[in-house]
Amino acid sequence: MADIKVPVFSESVSEGTLLTWHKKPGEAVTRGEVLAEIETDKVVLEVTAQQDGVLVSVAKQEGDTVLSEEVLGTVGEAGSAPAPAASADPAAGPVAGEAPAQAAGNGSAGNEATRRDDLSPAVRKIVAEQNLDPAQIPATGPKGNITKADAVVAAQGGLTYQGPQDAAKPAGMQAAPAPSAQAAAPAPLPQGARPEERVPMTRIRQRIAERLKDVQNTAALLTTFNEVNMQPAMDLRKKYQDQFVAKHGVKLGFMSLFVRAATEALKAFPVVNASVDGKDVIYHGYYDIGIAVASERGLVVPILRDTEQLSLAAIEKGIAGYAQKAKSGKLTLEDMSGGTFSITNGGTFGSMMSTPIINSPQSAILGMHNIIERPIAQKGQVVIAPMMYLALSYDHRIIDGKEAVQFLVMIKNLLEDPARMLLEL
Numbered sequence: 001m002a003d004i005k006v007p008v009f010s011e012s013v014s015e016g017t018l019l020t021w022h023k024k025p026g027e028a029v030t031r032g033e034v035l036a037e038i039e040t041d042k043v044v045l046e047v048t049a050q051q052d053g054v055l056v057s058v059a060k061q062e063g064d065t066v067l068s069e070e071v072l073g074t075v076g077e078a079g080s081a082p083a084p085a086a087s088a089d090p091a092a093g094p095v096a097g098e099a100p101a102q103a104a105g106n107g108s109a110g111n112e113a114t115r116r117d118d119l120s121p122a123v124r125k126i127v128a129e130q131n132l133d134p135a136q137i138p139a140t141g142p143k144g145n146i147t148k149a150d151a152v153v154a155a156q157g158g159l160t161y162q163g164p165q166d167a168a169k170p171a172g173m174q175a176a177p178a179p180s181a182q183a184a185a186p187a188p189l190p191q192g193a194r195p196e197e198r199v200p201m202t203r204i205r206q207r208i209a210e211r212l213k214d215v216q217n218t219a220a221l222l223t224t225f226n227e228v229n230m231q232p233a234m235d236l237r238k239k240y241q242d243q244f245v246a247k248h249g250v251k252l253g254f255m256s257l258f259v260r261a262a263t264e265a266l267k268a269f270p271v272v273n274a275s276v277d278g279k280d281v282i283y284h285g286y287y288d289i290g291i292a293v294a295s296e297r298g299l300v301v302p303i304l305r306d307t308e309q310l311s312l313a314a315i316e317k318g319i320a321g322y323a324q325k326a327k328s329g330k331l332t333l334e335d336m337s338g339g340t341f342s343i344t345n346g347g348t349f350g351s352m353m354s355t356p357i358i359n360s361p362q363s364a365i366l367g368m369h370n371i372i373e374r375p376i377a378q379k380g381q382v383v384i385a386p387m388m389y390l391a392l393s394y395d396h397r398i399i400d401g402k403e404a405v406q407f408l409v410m411i412k413n414l415l416e417d418p419a420r421m422l423l424e425l
Contacts, residue, residue: 001056002075004035007045009068013333016040017203018064018072023055029075037329038066039203043300043336044329053077062140063147119146126151152200208299215360219276220396223355224404228412230371230386233257236418248313254368255291256315258343261414261421262366263287263307266341269407271399273340275361281398284340290359291319292344295326301342301359302326302335347371353389363399366411367391 009016016038023035029049036047058073060066119127119134123146127134130151137154139146201209215221237252244252266273266287274283287308290301302322304315325331342359347370356367369389376385392408414421 002051002053004047004049004072004075006038006066006068006070006072007047009040013040014067016045016066018060018062018066019044020062021058025055025057025073027055029053029055036072040333043204043331043333046330047072049075051075061145061147063149123147123151130154149200153198204300211360212357215357219358219360219363221358221393222396222401222404223391223393224401224408225353225392226390226405226408226412228388228390228415229376230254230388230415232416233418234386244313248316250313250316250320252312253316253319255319255343255345256312257415257418257421258366258368258411259289259291259304259307259310259315260312261411262289262341262343264414264421265407265410267308268410269403271403272364272394272407274398275340275363276395276398277361286340288338288340290336290339290342290362291322292342293323293326294349295329295331300326300331300336301339302331303337303339305338341365343368345369347388353391355391356393358393358395364392364394364404364407366408367393 006016017040019037019039021036022033023029029035029052031049031052033049034046035049035055038045038047053075054077056074056076060070060072066072123134126132127137132151132154134146137146137150140150233254236257237254241252244250270283271281273287274281276282286306288303288305289307290303292299292301302325304310304318307315310318322331322335325335339359339362341362342365344356344365345368346354346356347368351369352372353369354367356365358365367390369391371386371388373384374387375382376387377383378385390408390412392404394404
């Protein structure tokens with residue numbers, strides 16, 4: 001037998017939530033196969049099998065809070081029988097191999113009794129405190145058991161919680177199936193009703209909210225704006241795109257040009273690359289730029305490290321790699337730790353202008369926006385040009401307005417004359 005343990009969390013993470021079991025007791029597992037997923041306030045971690053065999057038992061259910069290195073279950077050699085429910089943790093619920101009467105009960109009364117007996121300690125506490133009837137709580141656990149999230153939603157009077165396994169699906173308003181064939185179906189909503197749904201925040205969303213509010217309460221936020229003519233950058237990309245792809249195997253995008261321009265501007269204005277620590281200002285002699293990426297679980301900011309040493313191709317490959325990891329939910333804590341400056345591109349969603357919030361403890365963030373053809377004055381003539389508004393939000397405690405404006409103007413000038421940037425002039 002081998003224990004399945006929660007991965008070791010970083011120092012800044014104290015606990016997580018068991019999102020999903022990908023295997024049920026009695027099912028075969030292969031070494032390296034993902035058995036479960038755990039969500040912390042930063043990332044979703046995968047728990048993999050350390051050996052071939054069979055999942056014998058589970059000690060934690062979906063929605064349960066778990067601690068670093070806590071035992072989630074056990075894996076035995078092929079042919080091992082699943083542990084009976086009586087010998088498992090109460091939260092484990094009925095498992096494969098039990099007698100039908102034990103697994104399902106007889107009729108609604110038996111089913112209700114079974115569900116009462118199978119409540120985890122966390123669920124029992126909520127049920128007792130809120131005087132809930134377990135038979136009336138829609139269950140989303142892997143074996144029809146009630147998770148902690150189910151109990152929280154029921155206590156708050158919300159509709160059915162869809163469960164972690166449905167997180168990627170659009171939220172629906174339909175009720176879950178009745179606990180048993182004998183149980184009463186939920187009453188239909190009256191005509192003209194305006195339904196609402198209460199769903200607990202994920203740990204990542206809670207952490208995002210806490211960090212953003214903390215920044216607003218702590219930093220002296222100010223935003224300065226400018227605009228950049230993207231025609232030179234667009235001409236450069238169009239002229240060399242095919243050759244760039246042929247040589248490097250990745251397309252040349254605007255983000256790599258912005259990362260390079262930001263790096264050069266950070267060199268010229270070190271305070272924008274600095275951070276506040278109490279009454280001290282820490283000046284960083286390296287340039288680690290975070291790229292804000294939208295994922296299904298919220299905004300994440302993976303870090304491109306030592307950007308002063310990266311080519312445009314290396315930057316593009318790094319961004320593409322992070323985007324793929326964010327899409328598949330495989331970003332690690334290391335991917336998002338640190339960073340001295342951030343860039344966010346609301347233009348990909350059509351944003352015309354915004355005031356981004358800095359990513360603490362960083363002191364500034366650059367906001368890119370939509371490229372729109374607009375009339376501008378150029379050499380005494382009115383011309384149509386692809387223009388983008390830029391926004392720099394910064395911590396006025398250490399960055400003066402003059403430095404912020406000059407920083408943004410330097411980025412504008414580098415992008416409007418990319419040769420200067422590439423030649424480091």
